[in-house]
Structures are given as structure tokens and as C-alpha cells.
Amino acid sequence: MIANYHTHTPRCRHASDSEEAYVQTAIAAGMKILGFSDHTPYWFPGDYYSHMRMYPDQLEDYCDTVRNLRKQYADQLQIHLGLEVEYYPAMFQDLLPRLRDQEIEYMILGQHWVGNEENEPYCGRATDSVRTLERYCDQIIEAMETGLFTYLAHPDLLFFTGENRVYEANMRRLCKAAKGCDMPLEINLWGLHYQRNYPDKRFWRIAAEEGNAVVIGADAHQAWAVNNVENEAQALEIVREFDLNLLQTVELRKF
Numbered sequence: 143m144i145a146n147y148h149t150h151t152p153r154c155r156h157a158s159d160s161e162e163a164y165v166q167t168a169i170a171a172g173m174k175i176l177g178f179s180d181h182t183p184y185w186f187p188g189d190y191y192s193h194m195r196m197y198p199d200q201l202e203d204y205c206d207t208v209r210n211l212r213k214q215y216a217d218q219l220q221i222h223l224g225l226e227v228e229y230y231p232a233m234f235q236d237l238l239p240r241l242r243d244q245e246i247e248y249m250i251l252g253q254h255w256v257g258n259e260e261n262e263p264y265c266g267r268a269t270d271s272v273r274t275l276e277r278y279c280d281q282i283i284e285a286m287e288t289g290l291f292t293y294l295a296h297p298d299l300l301f302f303t304g305e306n307r308v309y310e311a312n313m314r315r316l317c318k319a320a321k322g323c324d325m326p327l328e329i330n331l332w333g334l335h336y337q338r339n340y341p342d343k344r345f346w347r348i349a350a351e352e353g354n355a356v357v358i359g360a361d362a363h364q365a366w367a368v369n370n371v372e373n374e375a376q377a378l379e380i381v382r383e384f385d386l387n388l389l390q391t392v393e394l395r396k397f
């Protein structure tokens with residue numbers, strides 16, 4: 143990989159290692175581009191706060207840290223400042239100006255919950271609910287159509303155990319919309335590492351048929367995973383199996 147745009151930091155409370163260690167892994171591997179995209183903070187109403195994202199008051203430090211590394215390593219690596227962001231309709235418009243204030247360069251779309259997260263099941267938990275599948279696809283399509291996201295992370299996160307023809311009809315809808323929005327879809331190496339339900343070959347067969355652009359994302363939660371050679375080989379196997387249209391780099395979308 144010459145570029146990885148999907149990198150976390152310990153602020154999300156399920157990653158480890160210093161930001162600099164991630165940078166050094168990328169340099170040692172001969173990579174050209176490393177984008178940090180930790181889980182965005184969200185300004186939830188009331189007392190609720192999710193356990194897997196930085197707190198709002200950590201955003202500034204996150205941005206400063208990445209910007210300092212960008213300066214420090216400017217002659218060795220192109221470092222970008224991004225976030226992995228869910229599209230939560232009730233709070234998204236409030237979020238945007240807060241991120242723009244910090245001059246975040248790009249957002250990848252990572253939809254881990256439907257609705258607005260609170261009181262909703264995690265999308266990676268097995269479900270045969272057609273309604274959940276439909277909502278997942280509807281919400282992602284609405285998000286992609288804003289034109290604000292650089293790519294869609296783990297589009298196949300939703301763990302649907304119902305009928306295949308229902309899965310296929312909905313995911314085909316998602317893939318067609320992604321194609322229409324010129325939105326690359328990510329094969330996720332962290333899912334491969336943990337042998338999760340994604341990458342889901344049912345999904346990648348459809349993406350191949352629809353001619354979607356594809357990108358490989360490390361989704362690194364530990365420094366070594368920036369250069370995850372073993373799982374990258376498995377991802378490339380999926381690319382070959384379905385003859386997917388793989389991009390080496392993506393254009394960052396300003397928002």
C-alpha cells in the first residue's frame with residue numbers, strides 16, 4: 143500500500159500506540175500517504191456518550207498532534223488530518239461547523255449505528271431484521287449524497303443473517319448510489335484481522351457487478367497495522383477474485 147487513509151489513535155479508547163509510532167511504521171514500509179481518521183467526537187444531547195470515540199474536548203489536541211507530525215515528517219510522508227464520521231441526521235449539521243473550525247481535511251463515512259446511535263444496536267451485531275438492513279442502506283445513501291465524504295469505510299459492516307436476496311437487493315441499491323456519487327468503497331483490513339463478518343464476499347460480488355471503485359483501508363488501531371501485509375494480501379485476493387477496480391490513492395473531498 144502506498145496510501146492509507148484509515149488510522150485511529152488511543153483517543154477512541156480502543157486503539158493503542160502513539161501517533162508517532164503509526165507514522166514511523168508508514169515510513170518504514172515506504173508508504174507515501176498516511177491519513178489519520180480517528181472516531182469523531184459527537185455532541186449528543188443529554189447524558190448519553192458513546193464508549194468508542196474521543197470526547198469533544200479532545201478534538202483540538204488530536205488536530206494539533208497530527209499537524210505537528212505533519213510538519214515534523216514533511217520530507218518523508220504526506221500526513222493528512224481526517225476523521226471517521228457516522229452520519230447521524232439529528233446531529234450532523236451541528237457537527238460540521240465544529241469540524242470545519244478545526245480545519246479537518248477530510249471525513250470517511252463509517253456507519254456503526256443506524257438512527258442517531260443512542261438506543262440502537264451496533265451494526266456489526268448479527269441481525270435478520272430487514273428493517274435494520276433497509277435503514278442502514280438508506281442512511282448511508284443519504285450520507286453519500288451530501289457529497290461531503292471522501293470514501294465509505296467498511297460498507298459491509300452490517301451483519302445481516304436473513305435472506306440473501308434481501309441482502310443483495312439492498313446492498314445493490316447502496317452500490318448503485320455509491321457509483322452515482324463517485325464514492326469509493328473500502329475493503330477493511332481490521333475486519334480481516336479479527337475475522338469479523340466483514341469483508342463480506344456477498345457484498346464485493348455486487349460491487350464488482352456494479353463497477354464500484356474500491357480502496358483498501360488499514361483501519362489501524364495499533365501502529366503495526368498501518369503496514370498490515372498479511373491481511374492486505376487477503377484483501378488483494380478479494381480484489382482478484384471479483385476483478386474489482388482498485389484505487390491506490392483517493393482524492394480528499396473538502397467539506
Ligand SMILES: [Zn+2]
Pocket residue numbers: 226252254295296
Ligand atoms: Zn469503523
Ligand SMILES: [Zn+2]
Pocket residue numbers: 148150226252361
Ligand atoms: Zn475505523
